[in-house]
Amino acid sequence: MANFPNGPFTITNNDTGRCLRARLGPSQEVSDHKEGLEYLQTITSKPWLELGEADGSIATAWYFNTVYDRTERLNLDQIASTAVRELQNIGNFCVAAFTNPDSFEDLHKRQMAAADVARGKRLTEAMPAQWTGTRQAWEELVEASLPLLEKNLMYFELEKQEQYELEQEQKVISSAPAQWVGAKTTLPAAIRAYDAELDKGDLVPDGDPDPSAAQSTMMMFGCGCERGAGTNYRWTTDATRIWAADNCEFLPAAGSYWTDEGTLVGRGRNNSAAQTWTLTPWTPPPASKTDGEALLRTGLFGPLGAVLGL
Incomplete structure (x- = not known):
């Protein structure tokens, strides 16, 4: 139920x-005529x-x-x-x-714009303090460095694998631009952390219309x-x-x-x-009561009403 x-x-x-x-x-009643007959x-x-x-x-x-x-x-x-x-x-x-599907699309666009603003704010806050350049330049550095840091050759023996990863990190460290003012050895970890932030989704901020x-x-x-x-x-x-x-x-x-x-x-x-x-x-309202005078006025008493002069 x-x-x-x-x-x-x-x-x-x-x-x-x-x-x-x-x-x-x-x-309302409508009529039609056909062959001399009227249809209602x-x-x-x-x-x-x-x-x-x-x-x-x-x-x-x-x-x-x-x-x-x-x-x-x-x-x-x-x-x-x-x-x-x-x-x-x-x-x-x-x-x-x-x-209206059009109104749904309009709502979706507004909410996506709000999500983009929220994402931009979060990524700006996630930028490492050791970076003095723009966010665009930082994201370009992250994008260029990730192929080196993410490469993983599983057929290496464990020791060779660790050695290989250290060598890849050294390539990133040696190419650190001047905008990185912190210890160069912390750059690979900062790149990985920011990449994790890039992968996160963003919810519509509180107070925006329901996202669904x-x-x-x-x-x-x-x-x-x-x-x-x-x-x-x-x-x-x-x-x-x-x-x-x-x-x-x-x-x-x-x-x-x-x-x-x-x-x-x-x-x-x-x-x-x-x-x-x-x-x-809900219950139906009670039927309206009919008084005696109303009955007399309607002539329901028939001959009796006539005798009484009603």
């Missing part, structure tokens, strides 16, 4: 107090999502659709609208998240529709946060946590954008 309630439930944002609602699309058909627009008052109406009611999908061989696990199911004859509709996904937007989606590469309609929850369970291309779960930003969007949890929600069982 992915921790969703049994039966219909409401979804209310704990930060804003607004409730997830389904607004039903309007219906009712067309209903698709519903859409909104965040608004938690008034307990059927517009705020949702259910967890666990129908088994034979194509993907998984339960659908969709958050579907009770109002659409009960009040409209257009099939079932659920909450789906969509992300772009922001996604939400809308109503047909329960039986086929998803695209950037679409998610499966959901899971820990009873406070709600996030994607499809983990599809361009929309990993880590970037799809529900957030109220005026509209419902998906954000990453790692940058504290994810908000918490309350899932509460």
Whole structure:
């Protein structure tokens, strides 16, 4: 069940107090004429999502659709609208998240730029204090010296191997440029240490957008529709946060946590954008009571009403 309630439930944002609602699309009759006959058909627009008052109406009611999908061989696990199911004859509709691949690429570029800045800072700090030249000149020296230091002829006997390595280090030491002001014997170790720093990856700095996904937007989606590469309609929850369970291309779960930003969007949890929600069982509101006067006015008392002059 992915921790969703049994039966219909409401979804209310704990930060804003607004409730997830389904607004039903309007219906209209259209006609067509053929061979002297008139054909009438009712067309209903698709519903859409909104965040608004938690008034307990059927517009705020949702259910967890666990129908088994034979194509993907998984339960659908969709958050579907009770109002659409009960009040409209257009099939079932659920909450789906969509992300634009272009926005994902833009996010990726920003994060790669941030990673490059972080890498440059780390490599500058890793440069040995004995080097007085530029970082570019130092990295050129490292690149030129590594082929000598990394060469390893395993068919040598151990003593000959050690002797060979010492000879290679001496070649590096003897070619030390003037910018190296420390003991020349420490140069090979400094080159190896810097090379190890060059091999390290760099994470996106704290505060940058979540590295795994772009922001996604939400809308109503047909329960039986086929998803695209950037679409998610499966959901899971820990009873406070709600996030994607499809983990599809361009929309990993880590970037799809529900957030109220005026509209419902998906954000990453790692940058504290994810908000918490309350899932509460929903019961239909009681039917409105009809008083006696209203019954009289409608003529439901028939002849009795006429006798009484009503």
